[in-house]
Amino acid sequence: MQDKVHADAFSECHPLLNFFYFGVVLVFTMFNQHPVFLGVSYAGAVAYSVLLLGWKKTLKQSFLMTLPGLLIVALLNPMFNHYGVTMLYYIESSGNWVTLEALVYGIVLGAVMFVVIQWFSCYNKIMTSDKFIYLFGRIIPALSLILSMALRFVPRFIGQLHIIRNGQKSMGRDTTNGNILQRAYHGLNMLSILVTWALENAIQTSDSMRSRGYGLHGRTAFSIYRFTKRDKIIGVIMTGLFALIVTGCACGAVFAQYDPRILLAGFTVQGKNAPVECSKALALATYLAFGIFCFIPVILDMAEARSLDRSRRIIGQDIGVTYRQIYEEIEREGLQK
Numbered sequence: 001m002q003d004k005v006h007a008d009a010f011s012e013c014h015p016l017l018n019f020f021y022f023g024v025v026l027v028f029t030m031f032n033q034h035p036v037f038l039g040v041s042y043a044g045a046v047a048y049s050v051l052l053l054g055w056k057k058t059l060k061q062s063f064l065m066t067l068p069g070l071l072i073v074a075l076l077n078p079m080f081n082h083y084g085v086t087m088l089y090y091i092e093s094s095g096n097w098v099t100l101e102a103l104v105y106g107i108v109l110g111a112v113m114f115v116v117i118q119w120f121s122c123y124n125k126i127m128t129s130d131k132f133i134y135l136f137g138r139i140i141p142a143l144s145l146i147l148s149m150a151l152r153f154v155p156r157f158i159g160q161l162h163i164i165r166n167g168q169k170s171m172g173r174d175t176t177n178g179n180i181l182q183r184a185y186h187g188l189n190m191l192s193i194l195v196t197w198a199l200e201n202a203i204q205t206s207d208s209m210r211s212r213g214y215g216l217h218g219r220t221a222f223s224i225y226r227f228t229k230r231d232k233i234i235g236v237i238m239t240g241l242f243a244l245i246v247t248g249c250a251c252g253a254v255f256a257q258y259d260p261r262i263l264l265a266g267f268t269v270q271g272k273n274a275p276v277e278c279s280k281a282l283a284l285a286t287y288l289a290f291g292i293f294c295f296i297p298v299i300l301d302m303a304e305a306r307s308l309d310r311s312r313r314i315i316g317q318d319i320g321v322t323y324r325q326i327y328e329e330i331e332r333e334g335l336q337k
Contacts, residue, residue: 008051009304010297014231015131017238022123024242025294029115034254034264036287038111044294045118051298052125066117070110077106083259086270105258134223149205157198164193234300241293248286252276 011018029041049058084101091098129152168174168190175187248254255265255276265274266283292299 008297008301010300011126013234013300014227015127015135015225016227017231017235018126018131019135020235020238021293021296022119022127024238024245026116026119026123028245028249028290029119030112032249032254032256033105033108033112033258034256035108035111036264036266037254037290038108038115040287040291041294042111042115042118044291044298045115045122047295047298048122049118051301052122061121062114062118066114070107070114073110073113074103074106077109078102081105085260101258101260101262104262108256108258131225134225156201157194160197161190161194164190164197234296238293238296241289244289245286245293248278248282248289251282252278253283253286 010021025041025044028037032038046058046062049061053061078098081102082096082099084099086100087097088100088103089098090096129149132147165174168186169176173186173189175183175190177183177186252274253265255263255274255278257263257274261272262269263272263274265276265278266280266287267274
């Protein structure tokens with residue numbers, strides 16, 4: 001069974017909601033080092049990535065590409081930072097201790113990088129260049145256009161390179177043919193073709209933009225995005241959850257300290273509590289609100305799928321009733337004749 005890119009329900013929402021959602025989850029993931037927050041964020045990122053990309057691509061991206069980076073950061077941090085009071089291993093060559101606090105903090109730093117990359121893989125699928133230009137085109141038109149073109153240029157550049165390489169390979173001029181000098185020549189030749197294509201594409205883009213009136217004063221723009229009733233409901237829910245998360249963070253629900261001891265809000269670690277006046281109920285409510293916020297796209301997609309199945313069943317029943325009425329009418333007409 002092949003994985004397919006799934007067009008989810010959340011991607012069809014207003015671009016403002018998409019941008020707000022990813023902005024909140026990325027900011028709270030990057031600037032919070034509480035393990036529970038990171039775990040909830042990772043679960044939401046993986047669930048949404050599976051929804052968009054499928055299991056195979058998600059697992060490949062998670063464990064083959066980003067997991068090695070997490071392990072490297074987690075192992076390097078205790079080698080260079082020796083703060084903490086819980087000694088684990090003594091390094092005789094350097095005369096330093098490997099501490100539990102430094103090891104855990106390294107894992108946390110690696111996890112932050114790991115989860116952020118996972119979220120950005122979802123962001124790239126949802127926030128297209130059209131949505132970005134729609135949101136920021138009127139505020140910062142030049143910058144939004146440059147960013148959208150740059151984000152679009154990289155995959156096009158890679159795709160064109162594959163096309164050029166396949167063409168050169170069919171003529172025996174690939175970088176794997178010949179000696180070192182011939183390989184270098186073939187590589188430079190492909191680079192020259194690619195640069196020529198990029199320059200020609202830039203000229204065509206410039207002509208196309210000029211013909212469509214880009215830069216003219218008073219130019220209007222067509223937009224297909226409308227703020228619907230569903231968007232308003234989702235926006236209210238997201239705003240309420242965001243307010244609860246901010247309140248919990250302000251009260252210390254995500255407090256995390258790893259030097260010199262591990263202190264976590266809502267938990268007792270090694271007999272020590274975090275020095276914040278935050279009840280466990282508020283901390284739990286904050287984690288729950290953040291979890292619901294992260295899983296909004298998945299919940300919305302499940303609700304849309306359930307509503308679609310219900311509509312199909314109703315339509316099927318209506319069609320069945322209609323056909324039965326037609327057959328009964330035909331039978332009555334036959335009996336009357």
